[in-house]
Amino acid sequence: MKLPALLFSLVSLLVFSPPFAYSLSMSNDNYVIQNTNLSTNIDQSVPLMTTFPKPSTGQGFTVTYGLEGTAVRPFEFALSQQNIDFGLLSPTNPIIRDSTLTLGNIPPTGASIITFEDHPLTSGPDVIADTSCDSGLCNELNANIWTNLLTYGFGYHCDLSDTQGCSDQFNSSSDFQPFPLQTSGIVFTPLFVTTISKPKQDIHMLYKVNVDRTQKPGIYSNTLSYIAIPNL
Amino acid sequence: MTPSRLKRQVFLAFALFSLLSFFAFLSPAKTYAQISFLGTDLAVFPPVITIHASSQTTIDTPLTIQNLTQVPITLSVKFLPFIPSNQENGSIIIQKDQNVPFLSRLHILSEAIAIERITLAPKQQRQLHLTIDLANEDLISDEYFIIVFLSNSSTSSLPKDIPFRAYAKIASGIAIPVLLTKKTEDTSPKILVDTFSTDPFVQKGPVLFTIKTMNQDAHLVTVSGEITIRNLFGQIIGQVDLMPTLVLAHSSRLIPSINEANLADASSQSLRNFGGGAVWTESFLLGPYNASLNLLVDNKYPIQKSVYFFSFPLDLFLGLAAGIFIVVLLSKRIQTQMS
Numbered sequence: 001m002k003l004p005a006l007l008f009s010l011v012s013l014l015v016f017s018p019p020f021a022y023s024l025s026m027s028n029d030n031y032v033i034q035n036t037n038l039s040t041n042i043d044q045s046v047p048l049m050t051t052f053p054k055p056s057t058g059q060g061f062t063v064t065y066g067l068e069g070t071a072v073r074p075f076e077f078a079l080s081q082q083n084i085d086f087g088l089l090s091p092t093n094p095i096i097r098d099s100t101l102t103l104g105n106i107p108p109t110g111a112s113i114i115t116f117e118d119h120p121l122t123s124g125p126d127v128i129a130d131t132s133c134d135s136g137l138c139n140e141l142n143a144n145i146w147t148n149l150l151t152y153g154f155g156y157h158c159d160l161s162d163t164q165g166c167s168d169q170f171n172s173s174s175d176f177q178p179f180p181l182q183t184s185g186i187v188f189t190p191l192f193v194t195t196i197s198k199p200k201q202d203i204h205m206l207y208k209v210n211v212d213r214t215q216k217p218g219i220y221s222n223t224l225s226y227i228a229i230p231n232l
Numbered sequence: 233m234t235p236s237r238l239k240r241q242v243f244l245a246f247a248l249f250s251l252l253s254f255f256a257f258l259s260p261a262k263t264y265a266q267i268s269f270l271g272t273d274l275a276v277f278p279p280v281i282t283i284h285a286s287s288q289t290t291i292d293t294p295l296t297i298q299n300l301t302q303v304p305i306t307l308s309v310k311f312l313p314f315i316p317s318n319q320e321n322g323s324i325i326i327q328k329d330q331n332v333p334f335l336s337r338l339h340i341l342s343e344a345i346a347i348e349r350i351t352l353a354p355k356q357q358r359q360l361h362l363t364i365d366l367a368n369e370d371l372i373s374d375e376y377f378i379i380v381f382l383s384n385s386s387t388s389s390l391p392k393d394i395p396f397r398a399y400a401k402i403a404s405g406i407a408i409p410v411l412l413t414k415k416t417e418d419t420s421p422k423i424l425v426d427t428f429s430t431d432p433f434v435q436k437g438p439v440l441f442t443i444k445t446m447n448q449d450a451h452l453v454t455v456s457g458e459i460t461i462r463n464l465f466g467q468i469i470g471q472v473d474l475m476p477t478l479v480l481a482h483s484s485r486l487i488p489s490i491n492e493a494n495l496a497d498a499s500s501q502s503l504r505n506f507g508g509g510a511v512w513t514e515s516f517l518l519g520p521y522n523a524s525l526n527l528l529v530d531n532k533y534p535i536q537k538s539v540y541f542f543s544f545p546l547d548l549f550l551g552l553a554a555g556i557f558i559v560v561l562l563s564k565r566i567q568t569q570m571s
Contacts, residue, residue, distance in 0.1 A: 049277055053294035053359055060289030062415075065278035067476045068454060074298070077406045078273035082383070084400040099402070107279045108475055108490075109322040121398050128398065154398075188326040195321050195488065209398050217396035227380055227405035230279040231322035232478050 049074045067108060075111070076104030077228035084207050084224075092149045094210040101192075101203040101226060109231040110195035113203065114188040116225055117179035121154050121209065123218030128211060130178030131155035141189065143169035143177040152210045154178065158191060159204040165194040166203065176208055179224060195231065272383055272404040273300035274307075281362070281408060282452075282478070285371050286415035291364040295408060297381055299352035306351045307381040311335045314376055314409070316483040320444065324378070324409065334375050337365040350381070364412065371414040373450045374481045378407040411478065413451045420533050422448040423455070426484060428525045428537045435546050437517050441472070441510040441539075443487040443525060447479040455479055455487060457527035457535075459510055464519050472512050474527075487527075517543035 052074075055063040066072035080100040087095065103111050121128040131138065131146055131153030138144035138155070146155060155176035158166035169175060180188060192203050275298045283291055299305050313332045314324040339346045341361040352358060362379065382405035427444035445455055455477050461470035472489045479485040489510035512523075520542050527535040 049275060049296060049298055049357055051296075051357070052277055053296055055278075055281075056293045058289065058292065060287040061283055061285040061291045063291075063293045064282045064284075066280050067478065069456070069476050072278050074275040074277040074296070075279040075406070075408075076273070076275040076300070077404065078300070079271045079402060079404045081271050082402050082404070084402065086398040086400075088394050089396050089398055095398075104275070105279075109477070109488075112323045114326065117400075121400070190317070190323055190325075193319070193321070193323045207400065219395075220398040221401065223401045223403055225382065225403040225405060227382065227407050229324060229378060229407040229409060232280060232316070232324065232409060232411070232480065 070108050073105040073107070075107065075228070075230050076102075077113075077226075078102040078104065079226065086207075086209050089209070089211050089215070089220075091211055091213040091215065094149065094208055097207045099205050099207070101205065101228075103194075103201045103203070103228055104199065106194065106196070106198045106201060107230045108197045110193065110197065111228060111230050112190040112194075113192040113226055113228050115179060115191045115227075116182045116188055118182050118223045118225075121220040121222050123216075123220040126216045126218055126220070128209065128215065128220050129153050131176060131208070131210075132178070133176060138177045140178055140180040143167065143175040145172070145174045146176040146208065147174050149210070150212075152212045152215075154207075154209045157206040157208070159206065165192045165201070167191075173206070176206075182225070191226075193231075271301065272305060274298065274305075274381065274383075274404065274406045275300060276381070276406050276408050279408065280411070282411045282413070283364070284413055284415045285364075285366060288367055288370060290367050291362075291412075293362050294359055295362055295379070296357060296359050297350070297352070297406075298357040299355060302354045304351060304353050305383055306349060307383050308349050309340045309347060310380045310382060311338045311377050312380055312407075314378055316480045316485070320484045320486045322477075322485070324376075326378075332377075335377065338377070339363045339365075340379065362410065371412065374414070374452055375412040376409070376480065377412075378409050380405050380407045411452055411480070413481075421451070421453045421529055423453055423479065423529055423535070424448070425525065425527065425535055425537050428539055430523065430539055430541050432541050434517065434541060434543050435548075436543070437512060437514040439512040439514070439517070439523075439541065439543075441489075441512070441523065441525075443474070443510055444484055445477075445479050445487060445527070446484045447481060450481050452478055452480045453529050454531070455485075455527055455529055456531070457525065459489075459512070460524045460526065461512060461514075462522045462524070464521075469521075470512055470514055472510050474510060516545075518545065519543060 055065050057063065078101070084097045084099060086097060089095065101113060103113070120130050129152070131151065133144035133146040133155070134148045134151050135144050138146070143157070155178045157173065157176045158170050159173070169177070194201060277296045281293060281295070283293065285291060297307075312330060313327045313335065315327055317323040317325050339362075341347070341363055342350060342358065350358065350360070383403050424446055425443065426446040427442055430439055430441045441459060447453055455474075457474050459472040459474070460468055461472075463469050475488050475490045477485055477487050486509060520540065523539050523541065525535075525537045525539075529535060
């Protein structure tokens, strides 16, 4: 009788089992469920540009695309997410989030990514200042170590371990620097530069924020911009 | 167990397997919650536009942008001037002063209407037109700018009930560099090879060459060519093809070889990091060599330069010599002991 009972149980399980449901993220006005391991694979199922315009020639001008003698392909740039949500802040409790930038069809001359922020993390008149790291010496051009729980601010790290092209100042995973301000006098020097042509290149970014006990509660935000540019 | 009972058990097991397989195919259809794609994915073509303008004219050239995600996206369209980076590797720097009067002559048209914003449906590909109004002015010097398509992120999915939190919105942008230059008469451009060098002594390949050109002209030029390597007897034993390269006005540029793209997979870390140079990948070298650089500027004007280097596998020679010495010493000792 054991075998028929087993057979019946298994059949019942299959027939009455609930349908499979898959979701990467769901959200409404009250909550968001987010899978931080969202794949950033460039969607190969979507045809990448099936038609291409031809370079034009008119009276008094001629146009060429790319470099002579090299194949010219569409240039692609993807981000894994449009928001970096640090969630609930608590003093001396640094929060780190990550995201991935992806370059596709990098041309033979390579490509760069520049980045800047519109302003520091701000909530009305209150500001979470950009980090100056543990030494107080890091800035928009120089990264430095930031591990001290009593060092406050907001900054980023570009992961060198699997990415050739980030600044070599990010020697360790503890090296951070602040984002350049859009309105500052500092030119937008590239966050990432590669001279190697590749079908795809991922750049892994870390974002860190830490506040002190005197920071006023509020909803702090800013806008970070990433612009991918083919090299010449 | 009797044979008949065994047969019954086998039959029941087979029936179970068949039933399970049957229901596996008939299992309820999988349902997928709607994916709210959190990222952006944009593509543009072409990646670089070079325009040669010879007279007062209005320029019109097409370009394409595509939204590769499954959600619509709205992009703002901007023009930003740039200068070549002092890294001399083709990367650019956005200029501090973005209030350049020339930018007012630029427009992006969608179906003949000038736009500053564009909305792309999921997976939509749209052709646009870049127009440049030079009808009332001569182009004296080159103008370099990028066309930037920049998204605005949405924060509608973020929870609003946490009183003390932080978030950063991310705007994604993709750009097309545009190089506007004047067609010049047939005069030789003012460009020179500032550096053509390699290590004078190497033990083995690959051999790395540094080539730097300096454009002292007011207009960009295209440089192409190759490096020819000759041995002691004047025989050509190798050739390195150089990548056609744009050298912008009043700037310097390192010239890479076409095979540099393969260096990303090279086993040597120093080779992977060697950017902006030419590589001769021959591994075994012996004796003196002459490397001749043959450049062609704008497909018309030749420039030549030479460099010499010497190769000797010193490590290999020392290793062999040490091995021979040890063998001779041992054999002499053996002979001495035997006698």
